[in-house]
Amino acid sequence: MILAGGSGTRLWPLSREQYPKQFLKFGDYSLFQDTILRCLELSDISEVFIVTNSTQKFFVLGQIEELGYEIPEENVLLEPEGKNTLPAITFGMKEIEKKFGESIVGIFSSDHVLDHTSSKTISNAEQLATEYLVTFGVSPTHPHTGYGYIKPAEVLGCGCRVLEFREKPDIEIAKIYIEEGCLWNSGMFLFNTEVFFSELKSLAPEIYTAFFENSENDDIAKIYPKISSISVDYGIMEKSDRVAVVKLEHRWSDLGNFSAIHEEFKKDEYGNCINDCDSILIDSCENIIYSKPEKVVSLIDVKDMAIIDTKDALLVCPKESSQKVKAVVSELKTRNDERALNGQTVYRPWGIYNVLEKSDRHNIKKIVVKPGHSLSLQMHHHRSEHWVVVKGMACVQINGDKSFVRPGESTFIRAGEKHRLSNPGKISLEIIEVQIGELVEESDIVRFEDVYGRK
DSSP states (O other): OEEOOOOSOTTTTTSBTTBOGGGOBSSSSBHHHHHHHHHTTTSOGGGOOEEEOTTTHHHHHHHHHHTTOOOOGGGEEEOSSOOOHHHHHHHHHHHHHHHHSSOEEEEEETTOEEOTTHHHHHHHTTTGGGTSEEEEEEOOSSOOSSSOEEEEEEEETTEEEEEEEEOOOOHHHHHHHHHTTOEEEEEEEEEEHHHHHHHHHHHOHHHHHHHHTSTTTTOHHHHGGGSOOOOHIIIIITTOSOEEEEEEOSOEEOOOSHHHHHHHSOOOTTSOEEOSSEEEEESOBSOEEEOOTTSEEEEESOBSEEEEEOSSOEEEEEGGGGGGHHHHHHHHHHTTOGGGTOOSEEEETTEEEEEEEEOSSEEEEEEEEOTTOBOOEEEOSSEEEEEEEEESOEEEEETTEEEEEOTTOEEEEOTTOOEEEEOOSSSOEEEEEEEEESOOSTTSOEEEEOTTOOO
């Protein structure tokens, strides 16, 4: 089970609420894709379940498709709202038991970095999971104030009984925890469905009752309003006397902020972590720098900073302060600023679009439609649209009439006309769209038909 419903607040402006960090690519694969590949070392794709939400459903399906796999549609579980990890895990465990009966289930976050060599350690813990709720603790490499800690007790097979869970400490307490042999709490688990449901009934009866003892317990939309938001640690793990921890001596990080990214990824000889941008660094070290390839980033006498530059936002802060980024996102939300939700590149189930230029009365986009995909049949009350094909072949439907538009050709859609853009070809379709009108926002879309089931 992969938990993939998180928001993108901690790595803003790289990630956004509607494009969170698990879908970002820091190499050949996104964090979510790398999690899928690790899970496939333990299970077949038909046995992988993903708990997410309707906004992220198409990222999940698209990124799995990119890997060359097809997941059963019923294995993608959509929460009606986020209620933390215990309801999400209960939802997934219930559906897994319904499909496969009593099972051993590995539960992983979709946004962690973890060595693939960990699969054997996880697999070896299966026998322990028949009697205990198994969590995985990471051997600390240094005192860390951003993680919770687990104190192990006596040995139980390949693991140890858990003596206690400890909250995120300050630096001095973190040093003491490490001296005591504590482990970082990774938030990864191995649960037997029967053991889990037994502990859930005893320790979190509100959740158990909502999922299993109400007449509406098969309607997830009616279950979620009745339950509290609670983590699996608070709800069960910290209360149960049937918890064991297995040590992971592998590279692991939850990439919780830009300081963590700096720790994890490749750096130059001066400790600077730089993406593909052009940079001139003079007497500058231990920085993380992200910008566009066409931009020269110049730093002079700069140390231990995060400089994150995207098309529509710039973040500059000391690395150790990057956990405060959430406060920036909160402020943007209070302003109803779209930049908290989306960047200049917006992802849709049919492809992507980039905003090239925008004012109150016009909006210019580059739209890329994947082969065989189409936008919804739609209409706008307040804007007209001019489409120019740059690459590929466009199938354009306007008020029921279809035509094909080739590279260099264009078409015009007046306000009030029903229209649809499709890509019937084998390569990506690229167009430039110019919107002109009194309202050039996404709110001015009336959908009549949609192959992806969007409202």
